[in-house]
Amino acid sequence: MSNGLEVRDNSKPVLRTTRGHLLIDPSIIPSHFKVVDISPTALTSIAGESVESVVLRIPHRLPYAPFVDCYFFPAGAVGNKPDQFFQIDGTYWHDFHPFNNPSGVVTDALFVKVDDVNLNVIYRYNPVFAGGVSVPFPVKMKYSIFSNPGYNQL
Amino acid sequence: MGKKGLIITQQGIDVEKAPDFKKVYDSNWPILEISHEMVVDVVVNIPAGANDVQFRYPVLKHGLGFKPATSYVPSDEYDAFGSGHSFHDAGFHSYDIEVDDQYVYVTSLFFAFELPILLTARGHLRVYDYDPRIEFKANPDPVGGDTRKSRFGVKVLKQGSVSLRDDEFSRFSLNSRAKALTIHQSGLVTVDPATNQATINHGLGYLPSYMLFNTDGRPSVAVRQFGDLNKLTFFGVQAAITGSFPYIVFKDPLLEQAK
Numbered sequence: 440m441s442n443g444l445e446v447r448d449n450s451k452p453v454l455r456t457t458r459g460h461l462l463i464d465p466s467i468i469p470s471h472f473k474v475v476d477i478s479p480t481a482l483t484s485i486a487g488e489s490v491e492s493v494v495l496r497i498p499h500r501l502p503y504a505p506f507v508d509c510y511f512f513p514a515g516a517v518g519n520k521p522d523q524f525f526q527i528d529g530t531y532w533h534d535f536h537p538f539n540n541p542s543g544v545v546t547d548a549l550f551v552k553v554d555d556v557n558l559n560v561i562y563r564y565n566p567v568f569a570g571g572v573s574v575p576f577p578v579k580m581k582y583s584i585f586s587n588p589g590y591n592q593l
Numbered sequence: 594m595g596k597k598g599l600i601i602t603q604q605g606i607d608v609e610k611a612p613d614f615k616k617v618y619d620s621n622w623p624i625l626e627i628s629h630e631m632v633v634d635v636v637v638n639i640p641a642g643a644n645d646v647q648f649r650y651p652v653l654k655h656g657l658g659f660k661p662a663t664s665y666v667p668s669d670e671y672d673a674f675g676s677g678h679s680f681h682d683a684g685f686h687s688y689d690i691e692v693d694d695q696y697v698y699v700t701s702l703f704f705a706f707e708l709p710i711l712l713t714a715r716g717h718l719r720v721y722d723y724d725p726r727i728e729f730k731a732n733p734d735p736v737g738g739d740t741r742k743s744r745f746g747v748k749v750l751k752q753g754s755v756s757l758r759d760d761e762f763s764r765f766s767l768n769s770r771a772k773a774l775t776i777h778q779s780g781l782v783t784v785d786p787a788t789n790q791a792t793i794n795h796g797l798g799y800l801p802s803y804m805l806f807n808t809d810g811r812p813s814v815a816v817r818q819f820g821d822l823n824k825l826t827f828f829g830v831q832a833a834i835t836g837s838f839p840y841i842v843f844k845d846p847l848l849e850q851a852k
Contacts, residue, residue, distance in 0.1 A: 465770075
């Protein structure tokens with residue numbers, strides 16, 4: 440027999456506490472739900488080689504690598520960015536943010552990785568054919584850290 | 594929507610006056626129940642051959658009778674709900690997570706010239722007991738003020754957990770010290786053939802969290818908001834999109850809105 444609470448709407452269950460739910464702890468510091476500024480610094484690469492840096496580390500203070508949800512979007516006005524970035528102006532990306540070089544080839548990415556200690560925001564630059572220096576610009580990230588395991592853990 | 598139902602607010606918050614972001618649960622809103630959760634660990638050798646291979650490997654029978662919302666965290670690139678790109682294994686072989694009414698699959702298309710391939714698909718899969726095609730929209734609530742705390746609240750442990758004194762929320766199904774992710778809007782959004790874009794008018798006034806699925810149930814495409822905080826506009830990443838897409842838009846769980 441299952442114990443717990445069940446709520447039904449016209450006999451269809453809408454809440455069963457025998458089921459898990461995605462939960463956020465509102466009292467943990469640093470916050471588990473927040474909008475933060477991300478300012479990647481330029482990265483230098485030689486041809487075909489990928490380089491990356493950790494832009495931001497957010498300690499999650501959970502005893503496991505949690506499930507997270509992150510979104511990146513530009514922090515400034517459209518007209519303030521170099522032309523090669525115009526393609527993503529006004530874009531609200533879902534946790535993956537590619538930048539384009541002038542020839543239209545995607546060379547940069549912002550993404551997150553989570554370990555047992557931190558949510559890590561990583562900026563990667565990977566020129567496909569020729570080396571060079573990346574030209575990143577400020578973006579914002581909206582993130583949720585759930586009190587649910589998220590990486591090969593049950 | 595009537596007045597009947599169950600509302601659980603955060604500790605110390607008056608139920609009658611609580612705005613959205615101070616509620617832990619309100620039965621007027623759908624909530625994502627986790628129906629299945631598993632670690633996917635698929636290692637398959639696809640031998641050489643003269644023909645292309647449409648790979649479709651069932652990893653879970655969910656048996657829900659509809660195409661449910663899912664989330665998948667691959668063991669390499671950690672990207673939560675996904676973002677319109679396929680997942681990749683260590684050999685950079687791409688694969689997708691797809692669903693039908695009964696099963697969750699690992700799928701991919703391999704061309705004959707690529708074979709043989711050893712595909713390794715590892716990650717954390719959640720299946721939610723919610724059909725994103727359900728047309729639903731809640732009324733946005735005004736927000737403001739701080740959350741006070743008190744000794745009173747509701748805690749329901751998950752099966753197998755033993756102590757209500759535990760502070761670790763992953764052991765609870767519901768805990769009024771925590772915030773559950775609730776659904777503001779869901780349904781099918783249709784692409785405008787004139788613009789190759791699809792727009793969801795959510796009316797929240799901020800950039801909300803969302804899940805978007807292609808017709809096979811997996812995450813797809815990308816989002817533009819064009820400065821309008823009351824709508825999300827979707828477009829194809831590498832090609833024009835057509836048809837309809839199931840989606841879910843979530844309420845912000847705390848007073849920290851993206852603008």
